[in-house]
Amino acid sequence: MEARIEEIFSLVNKDITAQGIKPRINNVILTGQGITNINKSDVAGKITLNIPVKIATGRLISVVRPEYRTAYSLVRYVASRPFTKTVGSSIDQETEESFFQNVKERLKEFFYS
Numbered sequence: 001m002e003a004r005i006e007e008i009f010s011l012v013n014k015d016i017t018a019q020g021i022k023p024r025i026n027n028v029i030l031t032g033q034g035i036t037n038i039n040k041s042d043v044a045g046k047i048t049l050n051i052p053v054k055i056a057t058g059r060l061i062s063v064v065r066p067e068y069r070t071a072y073s074l075v076r077y078v079a080s081r082p083f084t085k086t087v088g089s090s091i092d093q094e095t096e097e098s099f100f101q102n103v104k105e106r107l108k109e110f111f112y113s
Contacts, residue, residue, distance in 0.1 A: 005041055009048035022051075029077075031056040031070040 016022045028051050035041050036055050045053035056073055 001038065002044070005035075005038065005044050006048060009045050013049050025051055027051065028053045029056050030054070031073065 013022075016025065028045060028049060030036060030042060030045065030053060042053045042055050045051075056070070
């Protein structure tokens with residue numbers, strides 16, 4: 001089980017690094033009964049990702065059914081952030097590097113095809 005958790009975190013690390021969003025991530029919150037029931041999964045995540053990792057708890061929202069706690073907590077967290085009401089997310093915006101990469105690829109296609 002430990003090897004699979006480490007593999008999942010390494011795949012996540014690889015993906016967020018490849019997408020260029022890793023520097024924008026301050027914390028990772030583990031949610032869901034599967035991962036939160038595994039001891040030291042937050043430690044494995046912190047070691048692999050090199051980002052602070054916390055486990056979400058449902059103690060403050062005990063009135064919400066367990067199936068909906070993760071979704072409820074995520075919506076509540078995002079709604080509490082001051083920037084969500086004024087600024088849109090910039091994670092999906094392309095960087096200048098990808099723009100220049102695009103231009104370079106198009107020039108190659110033009111001259112070599």
